[in-house]
Amino acid sequence: MNYRIKDIPENERPRERLKEVGVDNITDKELLSIILKTGIKNKNVSDLSIEILNRYSLSDLKDLSLNELKNIKGIGEVKAIELLASIELGKRIFLKKEIKLKKLDNPEAIWKSSRYILADKKQEYFYCYYFNNKQELIERKLIFMGTINSSITHTREIFKEAYRISASSIICIHNHPSNDVTPSQADIEFSKNLFATGKIQGIPVSDHIIVGDNSYYSFYEHLNILN
Numbered sequence: 438m439n440y441r442i443k444d445i446p447e448n449e450r451p452r453e454r455l456k457e458v459g460v461d462n463i464t465d466k467e468l469l470s471i472i473l474k475t476g477i478k479n480k481n482v483s484d485l486s487i488e489i490l491n492r493y494s495l496s497d498l499k500d501l502s503l504n505e506l507k508n509i510k511g512i513g514e515v516k517a518i519e520l521l522a523s524i525e526l527g528k529r530i531f532l533k534k535e536i537k538l539k540k541l542d543n544p545e546a547i548w549k550s551s552r553y554i555l556a557d558k559k560q561e562y563f564y565c566y567y568f569n570n571k572q573e574l575i576e577r578k579l580i581f582m583g584t585i586n587s588s589i590t591h592t593r594e595i596f597k598e599a600y601r602i603s604a605s606s607i608i609c610i611h612n613h614p615s616n617d618v619t620p621s622q623a624d625i626e627f628s629k630n631l632f633a634t635g636k637i638q639g640i641p642v643s644d645h646i647i648v649g650d651n652s653y654y655s656f657y658e659h660l661n662i663l664n
Contacts, residue, residue, distance in 0.1 A: 451483070465490055472523050477511045485511045499524050500557060528554075542572045544655035547608055548648050555612040556650055563611040565595050567604035568643075576602050591627075592634050599640045607635065609645045616649035620662070628656045629663050 451467040460468075469486040476482040489509060493501070498520075506517035541547050547566065555562055560582055567576045580594050599607055609631060620628070628645045635642035644657035656663065 465495060472520055473512070473516055474519075480511065499528070541566065541568075541574050541608075544644060544646050544653060544658060547610060547644070547646055548653035551610055551612075551648055552650075555610075555648055558612055559614055561611050561614065563591070563609065565598065566608040566610065567599055567602055568606045568608070570605040572606070575604065592630060595631070596634065596638050596640060599638075604640060607640060607642045609642060610648060611646075612648050616651065618647045618649045618652050618654040620647055620654060620656070625662060632656075632663065 451463065451470040454463050454467055455471065466483065466486045469490065470482045473482050473486060476485045480488075488511070489498075492509075501521075503514075503517055503521055506512055506520055507514055509517075512520065541550060551564070554564070562582050563580050565578050565580055566574055567578070569575050576598075578598055580598075581591055595607065595609065598604075624645075624647060631642045631645055644655055646656070647654040
């Protein structure tokens with residue numbers, strides 16, 4: 438038999454549990470129940486949340502699109518939008534907290550800092566890290582998604598943002614969904630263009646890093662490949 442949320446003892450309901458024990462001490466199921474608010478016919482919100490979490494991990498949920506969320510039984514468009522917004526807000530809070538004047542001065546540190554945003558991606562994401570003159574991170578921005586195929590346009594966007602925030606240097610990073618971090622010929626040509634444009638613009642590109650889940654490739658550590 439499926440119970441409505443109001444049939445659950447009050448002190449065991451997700452919202453009441455949060456108020457009683459604090460947000461840090463409630464379960465994933467309870468957090469999801471609070472966001473979803475209501476269940477569906479013959480299934481209360483707690484049971485719906487359990488069913489969803491049995492099918493998808495939290496890591497899976499954070500990467501689902503609006504349409505993919507809507508295809509989950511029990512999540513209509515409104516619930517999907519609210520869930521997507523909650524996940525995105527959490528990502529942005531995490532990234533803003535992490536980014537504040539963090540010193541990242543070597544390829545391994547950059548790679549480790551990127552794991553949260555690039556893990557398990559199914560296409561290439563190209564980010565730029567912008568630094569002040571103390572090599573402290575002042576902004577991280579997604580420049581484009583997809584294979585590098587229009588280097589002039591992408592390079593213009595990279596340096597436009599650098600001027601906007603008065604960055605002193607740039608490190609570029611993108612993932613290879615295959616997890617093979619060996620640079621392609623397009624990666625090499627694009628990196629040559631990046632480094633050369635940085636010299637001309639007076640805002641050096643300190644590195645271009647290709648990352649996978651378990652390894653990375655730094656063009657700074659392999660400058661000979663650009664000759």
